[in-house]
Amino acid sequence: MSDKHPILPAAAPAATEFGFHLQARDGAARTGEIRMPRGIIRTPAFMPVGTAATVKGMYPDQVRALGADVVLGNTYHLMLRPGAERIAGLGGLHRFMNWPHPILTDSGGFQVMSLANLRKLTEEGVAFRSHIDGSKHMLSPERSVEIQNLLGSDIVMQLDECVSLPCEDAVAEKAMRLSLRWAQRCKDAFGHHPGRALFGIVQGGAVPHLRVESARELAAMDLKGYAVGGLAVGEPQEIMLAMIETVEPHLPVEKPRYLMGVGTPDDIVEAVRRGIDMFDCVMPTRAGRHGQIFTRFGRMNLKNAKHADDPRPVDEGSSCPAANGWSRAYLHHLVKAEEMLGKMLLTWINLAYYQELMAGLRAAISEGRLEDFVAQTKEGWARGDIPAAP
Template sequence: MTTDQFTFTVTKTDGAARTGEIRMPRGVIRTPAFMPVGTAATVKAMYPDQVKALGADVVLGNTYHLMLRPSAERVARLGGLHKFMNWPYPILTDSGGFQVMSLSALRKIDESGVTFQSHIDGSTHVMTPERSIEIQGLLGSDIQMQLDECVKLPCTEAVAEKAMRLSLRWAERCRVAFGEQPGRAMFGIVQGGEVERLRIESAKELANLDLKGYAIGGLAVGEPQDVMLRMIETVEPYMPNTKPRYLMGVGTPDDIVESVRRGVDMFDCVMPTRAGRHGLVFTRFGRMNLRNARFAEDTRPLDAESKCAASNTYSRAYLHHLVRSNEILGMMLLTWNNLAYYQELMAGLRKAIAEGRLEDHIGEVKEGWAKGEHDGKVEAGAGAVAASA
């Protein structure tokens, strides 16, 4: 049942992990939730009804890419992002900050915002906190993110502190620009690099703004998993337990499992879609690189017990052939399998938390990954593809 307001309810906890529901006018998001990434108003290689049928309650759109092409103003004239991409359910848009920092050829950051050149045509644009919220409003997204400054890790403590404090000032400006929008939400983003005191200060200051939700940003940028998990453990006690917690840009199935264990509610990552386009699949047996020659005459499906047709119908030999031939169908089927697996993973975690058996469930999941179906090995080359996601 939907509501005309944005609400979040925790229905059950198991240790630090929790399961619950975000309710808003366009639908209910069951948490922990994985949000497929629809960067340019499309989850690549997937039909919108396929994405929904797999169990996704929300998708992510990207402010930076959509402001450059086709432009937020054009999307607004065409009826908003939901209508434009034929997705009538909740949409979260990121602020564009990460892409400004990572994709722009030239950029200048000051107190007012970021001046940058488009990676598409070199045109100059200005992204201020107010402009980021304006763009997200034109798109009509249900959950909007503050503009923040993302720094690459590792970095010096001074660099992390400067970016964190600027992000806090921008969060306040975003809050004012967002105002009151019943049924929609704006989330703040905790920054601070790898420095615990900065992360804690950022979380405390953002909590004082009384936003609808809070994200942990600046992670999943190449740092070791133990650093990411330590930062989650550091800030979790300071993030309001009545608000959703969103770990941005994460990640591998193991990253998600370990983060859920530590109290995170929402995730997004391009990994399942990008990996699928490069021949890498995620299954309950671990990863498989379908480019590997040993699949050339393997007549088994990816997973005979999966409910996904891409996983239980097509042979590994056929999928190997499609991948090696660079056929579009291969990209579509492997993406379909990957998103199905991610949604099955989330459903299993929600069920285990509700039943109070999360630790046993995680043990079973990890045993499946380690054992594999027939040789117990993660495919060679998988890491390289994943790292590019």
């Protein structure tokens, strides 16, 4: 991971095209831009999760001001409420949620497997009952693509079967092969949209040869991008990283790589070192709603009584107003009182830190100093918070 490979920026494409342009490498890590009609996604990129057409606790302009170039929407939740056809009738998801920038939508498959009631998986797709009202639905590869098209997604994900880890090799293989067949059906259903993209999803559990086969078969489909799915589902970090290292050599260099549902700041840093370009996770928003924050000093729990009389901000060196504008004592009070403002401010702090981390990674890769940046970042986490004055 020590070789430096500077790459000259390519000329910007026509506004109607989707393209990925590498700008620099540092070892396996890459920095670049995904360009499409609604804007540029700077990579490595973290996508805040807007499950139900909202990043919980945040205004869209706040999310954008933090440095987010793209947000994630959830096909499963949006198809159930308010409905894809309704959103399409109201002008599409971008207008509906007042986010004119790129949106990636997941396929809904993971949520069907984890949330839906009485689900039945067949070659055709997944029949299930809504966890909201018990209504019956069928999510096939074609329907998943149709829903994402109705939403107006810029990056569409294939429908796949995601298994929990650990699992038997035979279970992982069956899900991987079904996901490959569904990928082809998604590609056929998606058709040709120059300004938008369909991404495939590599599956195969924790079995290296299955992961390699999945990556090679998907690469042969010549999709616009590739995700690594079925990780961060309970397995240790070392297994996740081993699977990334197994898959990475078999993914096209010129296509973006997306690690789905990941993760902690350390997970992201280590995955970037191994060549991943895109991430999403509910962790920063969910943790913020439960009193937890991520900072350059590591993770903090604002519920702890030690913060009750601390007049210092979370991080006076942060550019985030929530991190430098209110005392820890006040944030602790809001958390303990379960005030809505506390959830909002802590979410703001977390998303700001994640975007600051991504900006730091991009700069370090561009300047050929990634390993130094990683070492300094991890040293800060390990050192922990600066003690209050006696």
